[in-house]
Amino acid sequence: VTLAPSHAENETRPRGLGYGARLGTAWYRLAVHPDAPLTIQTRDQLAERSADGTNAFENMLKTGFAWVRGDFTGGEGLDRYPRTPPHPLDDTRYFLSENLDLRRPGAGRPYSITLSRRHEPWYTAPSTITEVRATVDKLYVAYEDEIRGFLDDGDPSPDTLFAFPAAVVSFDVSDSDEGIALLTNGELWHKPIGTDTWTEITAGAGVLDDITGVWIVKGRVILAQRDPASAVAGKLVDLALGVTGTPAVPTYSVTPFTVDTFAADVLAVEDSGMCVLAITTDRMIRSYVPRSDAAADPPVLALQSLTPMPRGEQPIAVAHSSSKLLILTAHENVLRAYAAVQHDELTNFVIGDLTELRTWESVQIPTNPMQRLVMATRDEFRWLVTTEGEGTDLWRYDLVTTGLHNHVHVDDDHMEGLVVWQERDYTYDLHTDQLSRTSVFYEASGYLITPLINFNLNTDINWTELSIQAFDLIAGGGAQVLIYISSDDAALLDPDHESWRLALSLTSPTIDAQLVPLAGERWPKLALKLELRSWPDGAGSPRVTQVGVRGIPAAQEVVVQLPMSVADQVEAPGRMPVRIPGWGDELFDELLELRGHALDLFLVEPPLRIRGVVTQVAQPVTYISHRGSPGRLCMVEILGDVLAEDASQLGLGEPDLGVALLGVSLLGVGEV
Amino acid sequence: MTTVAQLVDSTYRRYLEPPDYQPPMGFLSTGITAGDLALTLESFALPEDRQLLRAGVLLEIDYELIRVLAYDDTNGQATVRRGELDTIPAEHAALAPTKISPPYPRVDVFDAVATNTATLSPSLFSVRSVLVSPTSAGVAPFPDDLATSIIKVTRENRDQIPVASFALVDYHPQVGGRAVLFPPYVDDMLWFEYRRRVGHPISEAATLEEIGLDPLWIPAVLAGAAGEMMIGRDVSRATQEWVSQSLEAEGINFGQRQQIGFGLLQYRQVKIEEFKREQTQQHKSITFRRTSPWKTSEGSIL
Numbered sequence: 001v002t003l004a005p006s007h008a009e010n011e012t013r014p015r016g017l018g019y020g021a022r023l024g025t026a027w028y029r030l031a032v033h034p035d036a037p038l039t040i041q042t043r044d045q046l047a048e049r050s051a052d053g054t055n056a057f058e059n060m061l062k063t064g065f066a067w068v069r070g071d072f073t074g075g076e077g078l079d080r081y082p083r084t085p086p087h088p089l090d091d092t093r094y095f096l097s098e099n100l101d102l103r104r105p106g107a108g109r110p111y112s113i114t115l116s117r118r119h120e121p122w123y124t125a126p127s128t129i130t131e132v133r134a135t136v137d138k139l140y141v142a143y144e145d146e147i148r149g150f151l152d153d154g155d156p157s158p159d160t161l162f163a164f165p166a167a168v169v170s171f172d173v174s175d176s177d178e179g180i181a182l183l184t185n186g187e188l189w190h191k192p193i194g195t196d197t198w199t200e201i202t203a204g205a206g207v208l209d210d211i212t213g214v215w216i217v218k219g220r221v222i223l224a225q226r227d228p229a230s231a232v233a234g235k236l237v238d239l240a241l242g243v244t245g246t247p248a249v250p251t252y253s254v255t256p257f258t259v260d261t262f263a264a265d266v267l268a269v270e271d272s273g274m275c276v277l278a279i280t281t282d283r284m285i286r287s288y289v290p291r292s293d294a295a296a297d298p299p300v301l302a303l304q305s306l307t308p309m310p311r312g313e314q315p316i317a318v319a320h321s322s323s324k325l326l327i328l329t330a331h332e333n334v335l336r337a338y339a340a341v342q343h344d345e346l347t348n349f350v351i352g353d354l355t356e357l358r359t360w361e362s363v364q365i366p367t368n369p370m371q372r373l374v375m376a377t378r379d380e381f382r383w384l385v386t387t388e389g390e391g392t393d394l395w396r397y398d399l400v401t402t403g404l405h406n407h408v409h410v411d412d413d414h415m416e417g418l419v420v421w422q423e424r425d426y427t428y429d430l431h432t433d434q435l436s437r438t439s440v441f442y443e444a445s446g447y448l449i450t451p452l453i454n455f456n457l458n459t460d461i462n463w464t465e466l467s468i469q470a471f472d473l474i475a476g477g478g479a480q481v482l483i484y485i486s487s488d489d490a491a492l493l494d495p496d497h498e499s500w501r502l503a504l505s506l507t508s509p510t511i512d513a514q515l516v517p518l519a520g521e522r523w524p525k526l527a528l529k530l531e532l533r534s535w536p537d538g539a540g541s542p543r544v545t546q547v548g549v550r551g552i553p554a555a556q557e558v559v560v561q562l563p564m565s566v567a568d569q570v571e572a573p574g575r576m577p578v579r580i581p582g583w584g585d586e587l588f589d590e591l592l593e594l595r596g597h598a599l600d601l602f603l604v605e606p607p608l609r610i611r612g613v614v615t616q617v618a619q620p621v622t623y624i625s626h627r628g629s630p631g632r633l634c635m636v637e638i639l640g641d642v643l644a645e646d647a648s649q650l651g652l653g654e655p656d657l658g659v660a661l662l663g664v665s666l667l668g669v670g671e672v
Numbered sequence: 673m674t675t676v677a678q679l680v681d682s683t684y685r686r687y688l689e690p691p692d693y694q695p696p697m698g699f700l701s702t703g704i705t706a707g708d709l710a711l712t713l714e715s716f717a718l719p720e721d722r723q724l725l726r727a728g729v730l731l732e733i734d735y736e737l738i739r740v741l742a743y744d745d746t747n748g749q750a751t752v753r754r755g756e757l758d759t760i761p762a763e764h765a766a767l768a769p770t771k772i773s774p775p776y777p778r779v780d781v782f783d784a785v786a787t788n789t790a791t792l793s794p795s796l797f798s799v800r801s802v803l804v805s806p807t808s809a810g811v812a813p814f815p816d817d818l819a820t821s822i823i824k825v826t827r828e829n830r831d832q833i834p835v836a837s838f839a840l841v842d843y844h845p846q847v848g849g850r851a852v853l854f855p856p857y858v859d860d861m862l863w864f865e866y867r868r869r870v871g872h873p874i875s876e877a878a879t880l881e882e883i884g885l886d887p888l889w890i891p892a893v894l895a896g897a898a899g900e901m902m903i904g905r906d907v908s909r910a911t912q913e914w915v916s917q918s919l920e921a922e923g924i925n926f927g928q929r930q931q932i933g934f935g936l937l938q939y940r941q942v943k944i945e946e947f948k949r950e951q952t953q954q955h956k957s958i959t960f961r962r963t964s965p966w967k968t969s970e971g972s973i974l
Contacts, residue, residue: 580723
């Protein structure tokens with residue numbers, strides 16, 4: 001914008017010369033009078049943003065913004081927040097948690113956050129545990145050359161015990177309690193449904209040699225065999241054919257059916273509902289479906305499709321629930337979890353929709369892939385992830401919300417096996433004789449880190465209040481619900497980050513809801529760390545149903561309407577008015593050029609500095625001032641933020657006149 | 673010694689351009705001679721004052737009015753014509769205040785002051801005494817052109833005995849100018865006590881003494897001069913209010929709708945009446961006599 005040469009620019013005493021406002025670099029005179037007051041209104045930005053109100057948890061109030069959560073079933077997995085467009089799970093997601101139970105509540109119960117129940121040793125086997133399996137009613141623990149069965153999930157008392165002639169390498173039981181066991185001497189033993197009797201399976205010479213794994217899937221006994229003639233050739237064998245005896249008490253014999261052969265070893269066989277899946281060491285997941293060529297023939301497993309994993313990743317485990325799959329892959333010491341879908345016949349039973357859930361680095365990859373690494377329940381997948389030197393975490397993937405949770409942490413670097421029995425998680429360390437399970441006691445402490453909340457504003461926010469609803473605190477238990485705050489991005493993934501500072505601590509069981517004012521917390525974003533601590537004896541956990549924070553944007557978005565003098569007459573203190581023909585037009589042209597420009601507005605009275613944009617320059621109007629002289633003004637509207645209200649920063653001297661004296665009719669909160 | 677220039681300054685200061693109502697002005701960057709036809713201004717009171725400099729505008733420096741013929745925005749230099757509107761080109765010093773389009777040129781304000789001084793008479797007069805020595809029998813030169821009538825004549829060497837008969841004439845051949853006639857037997861020095869009208873100053877250098885202006889009458893002169901200058905002008909409401917309040921403080925209310933110029937003239941008249949009453953009170957023992965020796969009823973020449 002080119003200014004007239006006689007325009008005041010670097011004027012340090014604008015008040016003395018009668019200037020009222022500086023727009024950009026030039027000073028202008030105001031024509032404030034009762035019909036054209038100078039107005040400064042705060043813009044109700046909150047109301048305007050209500051179109052964004054799809055999120056019931058982030059309310060825009062007249063007095064600020066509120067972020068409140070009680071439902072964290074979306075799990076972790078926020079890579080950034082807020083996300084545009086928002087992910088449906090974002091409203092219930094968080095950044096990080098440990099030892100908190102964030103599962104969906106039962107029907108009719110409120111969402112709540114409690115501590116997870118801790119894992120405690122339950123059974124000590126006579127020697128190192130080889131494998132653990134569960135049926136609906138029984139839990140089987142294999143160690144050395146014995147398999148022990150438990151019927152009761154109370155105190156561990158062995159129900160059955162069977163000793164084999166050699167140590168057990170691998171065994172499996174079906175839900176209907178049929179069992180198969182592979183011994184170190186190559187023998188294959190079988191336990192029919194409804195009995196506790198194991199008998200050896202006999203077959204022709206060489207038929208059952210070089211078995212590497214056994215599984216019972218869809219009522220079939222599946223064997224993985226390695227070709228003795230080739231170190232890299234394997235095959236999948238179905239023992240279902242050639243069975244004699246009654247179906248309930250079958251006798252497997254000499255003619256197993258070779259389902260498939262491949263240049264790889266089999267790591268795991270799993271039922272996926274429609275198919276039998278086999279994970280092979282050539283990074284494939286093979287899908288087999290029982291088919292028969294003629295109605296009279298019994299169906300045999302036929303290979304339908306091969307699903308390769310991403311390059312470099314070896315699938316090591318797969319689990320199935322409701323056509324949904326959870327696949328773990330390993331690459332060096334990186335473990336990845338994928339959610340996938342078992343497609344049907346239309347797409348040849350391939351595994352599709354592979355979606356990476358999370359990556360863990362520096363992970364101890366399970367040394368015995370034959371273990372059940374992933375467990376499926378009716379609405380969850382669960383698996384263990386052991387990080388070197390940091391213990392093991394039990395992760396949950398909720399099939400309903402698709403939320404991923406770190407449920408509980410166990411200080412054990414070798415925990416590899418997981419079995420779910422009677423609604424409890426049983427975990428075991430392949431290096432020890434210890435079988436642990438979910439206790440009735442709670443973890444001592446747990447935390448959850450919310451996203452950095454910024455209400456989609458790119459301005460500073462004055463954080464004014466924390467809110468919390470907590471129940472089940474115990475008297476004398478000390479601080480049981482704590483909230484820490486931080487504005488540092490690095491704190492999101494580090495619960496021990498130095499920026500976390502305590503802002504709220506609840507100790508009393510009688511105060512369920514708390515509002516705690518925050519003072520001096522002015523940041524563009526804020527994250528909360530909710531920490532729960534159990535009762536001293538671990539028998540109880542505080543329960544939090546809601547945690548929230550309220551903030552008011554610090555930047556005052558204002559609309560300033562300036563009656564700018566565009567008269568030929570120039571008036572100034574101590575001066576007789578002087579008329580400069582054409583001067584008003586020149587000023588108006590200048591103002592028109594400012595339209596749409598971003599600039600700083602300095603107001604002399606009230607002393608304000610506003611950074612914004614000239615949104616409107618109205619047409620000039622003529623008026624009669626109270627002094628009797630005709631004047632000409634045009635209203636200029638500026639939308640911006642108040643930067644400073646301190647007159648000393650503007651170099652304007654002390655404000656000595658009341659705002660109203662200059663016709664400022666409104667200075668405060670109002671809707672525009 | 674008060675001069676008329678000070679009365680002009682007072683008129684500006686009090687009415688026309690009070691300190692808080694200054695006209696647009698700048699200052700001469702460098703001094704100019706009477707013949708210079710270019711000048712440069714600096715230190716404008718308002719940045720916008722520079723906008724006033726354009727062809728045709730009159731500047732006032734001291735008593736001279738100067739017309740701008742052209743103005744160069746880049747170097748701030750104005751090409752001018754000197755001695756406009758019957759003013760006299762003169763030398764002006766550096767930093768001389770330069771009014772731009774002055775609403776009240778000083779030459780006019782001086783004229784107004786002069787007029788309002790002279791027209792105080794005949795309502796107001798001063799009384800003086802002078803010692804005169806006869807040049808010949810019955811005739812003595814009278815040294816004051818502003819004298820309007822003789823009040824009393826006394827003989828200096830005869831114990832101030834009044835002379836009964838005398839006359840003031842504007843011309844007598846023996847004197848070659850104004851003269852006083854009295855009986856021929858009066859041959860000693862005479863004291864003349866006479867009334868003196870207020871003179872019309874012809875320059876700002878004239879003193880009040882010279883023009884016969886009693887300092888007490890200055891308010892009437894200033895108000896009259898300011899009133900004359902303001903009549904017909906667009907005087908700002910603020911100035912009007914200020915003047916009105918000033919006058920009301922002195923008990924003079926000239927009405928809201930009356931022009932400020934007329935109000936000031938009315939004020940002048942009020943002051944004159946006031947001074948007149950005071951004068952009457954002061955000189956009530958004076959017996960006014962006709963001064964013509966030929967048509968006197970109080971005495972005769974012989």
